[in-house]
Amino acid sequence: MTYIAKPSLHHPSLERNSVGFTRRDYEGRISTLCAGCGHDSISASIIQACFEIDLEPHRLAKFSGIGCSSKTPDYFVGPAHGFNAVHGRMPSVLTGANIAAKDLIYLGVSGDGDSASIGLGQFCHAVRRGVNMTYICENNGVYGLTKGQFSATSDKGSKAKKGAENKDSAIDLVMLALQLGATYVGRSFSGDKHQLVPLIKGALSHKGTSFIDVISPCVAFNNHVGSTKSFDYVREHNEAVNRMDVITPRAPITADYKAGELKEVVQHDGSILRLRKLEDDYDATDRNAALGYLARKASEGEIVTGLLYVDPDASDLHDGLNTVSCQLNKLTDQELIPSLSALEKINDSLR
Amino acid sequence: MTKPIAATNDFVVKFANVNGSGSASANGMFAKVILRMGVPVGARNIFPSNIQGLPTWYEVRLSDAGWLGRRGGVDLMVAMNPQTWDADLKEIMPGGYLLYDSSKPLPASKFRDDINLIGAPLTELIASEFSVPRERQLFKNICYVGVLAQLLGLESETVQLLLKEEFKGKDKLIQPNFKAFELGRAYAEANIAPIGLHVKRSDKVGDRIFVEGNDAAALGAVYGGATFCAWYPITPSTSLAESFQKYCTMLRKDADGKNRFAIVQAEDEIASIGMVMGAGWAGSRAFTCTSGPGISLMNEFVGFSYYAEIPAVIFDVQRGGPSTGMPTRTQQSDLMLAAYASHGDTKHPMLFPGSPTEAFEMGAQAFDLSDFFQTTVFVMLELDIGMQEWLTEPFKWDEKRRLNRGKVLTYEHLEQGVPFGRYRDVDGDAVPYRTYPGTHPTKGSYFTRGSSHDKDARYSEKGEDYTEGMERLLRKWETMKSHVPAPIIKKAKKRTPDGVIYMGSTDPAMEEALCAMESHGIHLDALRVRAFPFNSEVFEFIRDHEQVFVVEQNRDAQLKSLLVNEGGVHPARLVSVLHYDGTPITARFIIKDITEKLQAGQAAALPEKAK
Numbered sequence: 001m002t003y004i005a006k007p008s009l010h011h012p013s014l015e016r017n018s019v020g021f022t023r024r025d026y027e028g029r030i031s032t033l034c035a036g037c038g039h040d041s042i043s044a045s046i047i048q049a050c051f052e053i054d055l056e057p058h059r060l061a062k063f064s065g066i067g068c069s070s071k072t073p074d075y076f077v078g079p080a081h082g083f084n085a086v087h088g089r090m091p092s093v094l095t096g097a098n099i100a101a102k103d104l105i106y107l108g109v110s111g112d113g114d115s116a117s118i119g120l121g122q123f124c125h126a127v128r129r130g131v132n133m134t135y136i137c138e139n140n141g142v143y144g145l146t147k148g149q150f151s152a153t154s155d156k157g158s159k160a161k162k163g164a165e166n167k168d169s170a171i172d173l174v175m176l177a178l179q180l181g182a183t184y185v186g187r188s189f190s191g192d193k194h195q196l197v198p199l200i201k202g203a204l205s206h207k208g209t210s211f212i213d214v215i216s217p218c219v220a221f222n223n224h225v226g227s228t229k230s231f232d233y234v235r236e237h238n239e240a241v242n243r244m245d246v247i248t249p250r251a252p253i254t255a256d257y258k259a260g261e262l263k264e265v266v267q268h269d270g271s272i273l274r275l276r277k278l279e280d281d282y283d284a285t286d287r288n289a290a291l292g293y294l295a296r297k298a299s300e301g302e303i304v305t306g307l308l309y310v311d312p313d314a315s316d317l318h319d320g321l322n323t324v325s326c327q328l329n330k331l332t333d334q335e336l337i338p339s340l341s342a343l344e345k346i347n348d349s350l351r
Numbered sequence: 352m353t354k355p356i357a358a359t360n361d362f363v364v365k366f367a368n369v370n371g372s373g374s375a376s377a378n379g380m381f382a383k384v385i386l387r388m389g390v391p392v393g394a395r396n397i398f399p400s401n402i403q404g405l406p407t408w409y410e411v412r413l414s415d416a417g418w419l420g421r422r423g424g425v426d427l428m429v430a431m432n433p434q435t436w437d438a439d440l441k442e443i444m445p446g447g448y449l450l451y452d453s454s455k456p457l458p459a460s461k462f463r464d465d466i467n468l469i470g471a472p473l474t475e476l477i478a479s480e481f482s483v484p485r486e487r488q489l490f491k492n493i494c495y496v497g498v499l500a501q502l503l504g505l506e507s508e509t510v511q512l513l514l515k516e517e518f519k520g521k522d523k524l525i526q527p528n529f530k531a532f533e534l535g536r537a538y539a540e541a542n543i544a545p546i547g548l549h550v551k552r553s554d555k556v557g558d559r560i561f562v563e564g565n566d567a568a569a570l571g572a573v574y575g576g577a578t579f580c581a582w583y584p585i586t587p588s589t590s591l592a593e594s595f596q597k598y599c600t601m602l603r604k605d606a607d608g609k610n611r612f613a614i615v616q617a618e619d620e621i622a623s624i625g626m627v628m629g630a631g632w633a634g635s636r637a638f639t640c641t642s643g644p645g646i647s648l649m650n651e652f653v654g655f656s657y658y659a660e661i662p663a664v665i666f667d668v669q670r671g672g673p674s675t676g677m678p679t680r681t682q683q684s685d686l687m688l689a690a691y692a693s694h695g696d697t698k699h700p701m702l703f704p705g706s707p708t709e710a711f712e713m714g715a716q717a718f719d720l721s722d723f724f725q726t727t728v729f730v731m732l733e734l735d736i737g738m739q740e741w742l743t744e745p746f747k748w749d750e751k752r753r754l755n756r757g758k759v760l761t762y763e764h765l766e767q768g769v770p771f772g773r774y775r776d777v778d779g780d781a782v783p784y785r786t787y788p789g790t791h792p793t794k795g796s797y798f799t800r801g802s803s804h805d806k807d808a809r810y811s812e813k814g815e816d817y818t819e820g821m822e823r824l825l826r827k828w829e830t831m832k833s834h835v836p837a838p839i840i841k842k843a844k845k846r847t848p849d850g851v852i853y854m855g856s857t858d859p860a861m862e863e864a865l866c867a868m869e870s871h872g873i874h875l876d877a878l879r880v881r882a883f884p885f886n887s888e889v890f891e892f893i894r895d896h897e898q899v900f901v902v903e904q905n906r907d908a909q910l911k912s913l914l915v916n917e918g919g920v921h922p923a924r925l926v927s928v929l930h931y932d933g934t935p936i937t938a939r940f941i942i943k944d945i946t947e948k949l950q951a952g953q954a955a956a957l958p959e960k961a962k
Contacts, residue, residue, distance in 0.1 A: 056792055057792070058788075058789055058790070058791060058792045058793070058796060059789055061633075061788045061789070063629075073798070074798055074810070078796065079792065079793055079796050080788070080796055081786075081787075081788035081789070081796050081797065081798075081799070082796075082797075082798040082799065083629070083632060083798075083799045083800075084798065084799065084800040084801065084802070085625070085628070085655070085801075086625075086651050086652060086655055086801060089621060089622070089625045089651075089652070091622075091625075092581075092617065092621070092622040092623075092624075092625025092626045092628075092629065093625045093626070093628050093629035093632070094629060095615070095622075095625075095626050095629060096579065096581065096625065096626035096627060096628060096629025096630035096631070096632075096633070096637060097629035097630060097632060097633040097788070098629070099579050099613045099615070099626070099629075099630055099635070100578070100579065100629070100630040100631075100632075100633035100634060100635030100637070101633040101634065101635075101787065101788060101789060103789070104788055104789045121618055121619070121622075122618070122621075122622055122625070124618075125617070125618040125622065129615070321610065321613045321614075321615075322608070322609055322610050323609065323610050323611075323612075323613055324605050324609040324610060324611050325609070328578040328579060328611070328612075328613065328630075328635045329578075329630075329633055329634035329635040329787060331578060331611055333576070333753050333754050335611055336576040336578065336603075336611065336754065337574055337576060337748075337752075337754070338573060338574065338602040338603075339750075340748055340750045342601075342602055343570075343574070343746050343747075343748050346570065346598075346746065347558075347560050347745040347746055350560035350561055350562045350745075351386075351558075351559075351560055351561065
């Protein structure tokens with residue numbers, strides 16, 4: 001068969017989720033990325049998130065473009081169909097698949113080269129359309145697979161491994177996503193699993209376009225002093241605005257926080273985003289305020305993380321297209337082929 | 352004075368207008384009245400890449416004999432554009448007619464003395480009855496149709512009927528239009544002497560329909576089960592997407608108003624084809640429509656489709672290239688581009704509709720072929736078919752026909768234990784099985800990639816895995832040859848060593864040329880290619896003739912190159928007849944070129960033939 005190289009025998013005592021799968025059922029093939037790569041931590045978080053939200057693995061559809069990050073969909077959720085598209089064009093392929101089979105859960109994984117350079121246009125337009133997907137940018141500020149060129153998310157003044165300084169302004173994908181109408185926007189750090197897993201869970205449960213920018217240091221080419229995407233730099237400048245728990249519709253609700261500390265957001269599928277504020281003046285449901293706050297913090301050199309914006313009542317591309325409830329790829333011949341008499345009427349109208 | 356041309360149901364009328372002046376509907380009305388009178392019409396818009404102010408022409412050829420290709424030459428010119436006056440006058444055949452607006456006097460030097468002048472004060476006539484400037488401009492058009500109706504003998508009641516149909520729902524426009532028509536007609540009756548051109552009621556139209564190829568292809572896509580169109584506006588393909596929208600709205604709505612289709616205007620052609628790939632991969636029939644520049648942009652994805660084996664349909668409405676070229680002129684110049692699109696070793700099937708009727712049929716068939724062979728299928732339309740209304744056979748559909756989804760394993764198959772390996776040749780025809788995403792919780796998933804893979808879709812850089820896949824793709828190409836539409840062969844009345852191969856919109860001009868040449872004792876067997884890869888009949892036809900003319904509408908003999916390349920045909924056996932100035936090819940051109948080449952060939956021996 002064409003998936004999972006790892007032994008498929010699991011220990012019988014492994015915990016199962018409510019749809020009967022163990023965490024190991026969400027694994028993929030063995031990663032070929034460098035030891036210590038941030039991207040592998042993100043894959044682990046994706047696996048954990050899918051397991052925890054009780055997603056049947058085959059109901060996920062995985063997409064990516066080209067680059068190190070885009071290799072990763074092979075390394076998680078093996079029983080899901082995957083599509084490794086051409087460079088920078090993952091968003092269009094995902095959009096088309098979503099139009100054909102809207103009941104699946106769509107996950108696009110891409111890098112900063114894929115998303116902010118060659119594929120910037122497709123990124124923007126997929127967000128504008130409100131494609132129902134989770135788009136994760138594994139952002140390391142560098143072209144790893146071609147050995148260390150700056151990417152468009154590299155900060156101005158950041159240094160390359162051999163000392164060259166980046167002279168160009170950085171593209172901030174979070175700001176772009178907010179401006180273009182993404183309805184769930186987060187930023188995190190590959191080294192912070194406790195923050196990242198709930199962010200991914202909330203995104204996969206969200207209806208509409210979810211975007212998560214994950215700073216994911218490149219251990220081979222962008223983890224040195226002078227880089228603003230190194231482990232040390234990100235740890236020092238990481239400013240989380242909130243902490244989140246995601247309560248799936250199936251899970252029992254427990255209250256272990258004091259009243260007043262929490263903001264609860266109920267999403268379309270019934271999942272609850274339970275936000276605990278770390279910054280008093282940050283409201284994750286106010287898009288304009290979020291844009292202002294992020295711009296201010298960016299100018300101070302801080303990397304703001306957490307759930308930055310959510311609109312739980314968002315609509316998606318299919319609402320706009322007014323498509324039938326049945327997936328387009330399941331429509332029968334009878335539903336697709338008009339009658340002969342309709343054709344004869346058309347013939348008549350053309351005489 | 353040259354003798355005035357006299358003809359009934361066999362002449363050419365050309366309208367010279369300014370675009371944006373509203374002439375199109377009046378001119379179209381003129382053609383339709385003649386069709387309703389049972390006289391076959393070949394009609395062509397010749398228009399600029401512009402919205403307002405530049406010259407535009409509409410040419411109507413009446414032919415009781417049924418020749419619907421462009422003839423060349425003009426018998427009656429309706430000259431309404433001062434910008435092009437001089438050139439328009441030159442086109443009139445000696446003894447032909449010029450209808451012009453005589454509201455303002457023109458010096459004698461502006462005319463020719465070997466043509467017949469028909470002055471009608473159109474501006475004055477309209478100004479006497481209409482006061483709004485835009486109305487004056489619009490109704491001048493229908494006014495000259497009135498003049499023509501009187502002179503040529505068009506039926507007023509048919510005009511009235513057509514106006515009613517045209518403006519159904521906008522009823523208050525019917526009366527003023529007919530008034531403007533009557534102004535022109537009555538003026539001509541009272542003031543203009545009869546001319547030698549006449550339209551007489553006939554019965555040569557039959558049950559044929561009058562329709563554009565883009566409209567037909569879009570309807571074909573609806574009958575062919577397409578549920579998704581992703582596109583980016585580009586002349587001359589835009590009306591295909593618009594027609595798909597029109598027909599889906601008419602035929603694919605649920606009772607509650609929900610759509611059993613989706614249309615997305617993408618940000619560019621790359622995104623368009625990307626979306627088509629995603630939908631095709633997920634099991635929906637999807638297409639995009641574009642023209643040459645769009646295909647150039649789509650190349651990378653087309654190669655992906657070839658190698659990862661993903662169904663897609665691309666309607667390429669060909670226009671004049673290279674680069675931006677001539678966006679509103681016709682050519683058959685994307686053959687090489689489409690046939691071998693993308694880097695590496697690739698090739699892609701193409702269909703060549705020869706009329707809107709075939710555009711409908713192939714518009715549906717393309718989806719069966721692409722689903723079955725899991726690859727991009729190009730439907731090679733041309734501006735001359737796509738954006739022109741042709742008198743063509745009515746659309747037909749067999750109600751028993753089912754959509755052929757190809758080799759797809761379902762949940763039940765997987766549950767029963769049917770083994771699955773994405774790129775395995777199970778049936779010996781080199782066509783593999785696939786699964787749609789979300790089919791089964793534990794079986795049948797795979798990873799699609801454009802990088803090299805083994806027969807189970809696993810990443811592999813091993814030489815033997817790579818060549819095994821590439822060779823299977825070649826065998827799949829062989830299988831395809833017997834599935835694509837066969838050529839249409841017309842044998843000459845007499846045994847002949849000469850043949851002619853052509854395709855697409857050349858069909859009507861070629862039919863006329865063959866008939867005319869035959870009456871002069873020149874016999875040619877003819878073959879119209881309808882698909883690439885070429886079926887074996889094509890090469891048998893070449894083998895059975897000493898020399899074969901290849902008639903095509905491009906500079907570089909692209910069809911000939913494909914025949915040489917794919918069939919190992921000796922180039923000297925194929926003699927090119929090339930027409931590529933952007934206008935549709937004419938019978939006159941084909942006859943002249945072939946006749947000259949045959950005569951030259953008789954005078955001096957032909958180049959050394961292949962053994």
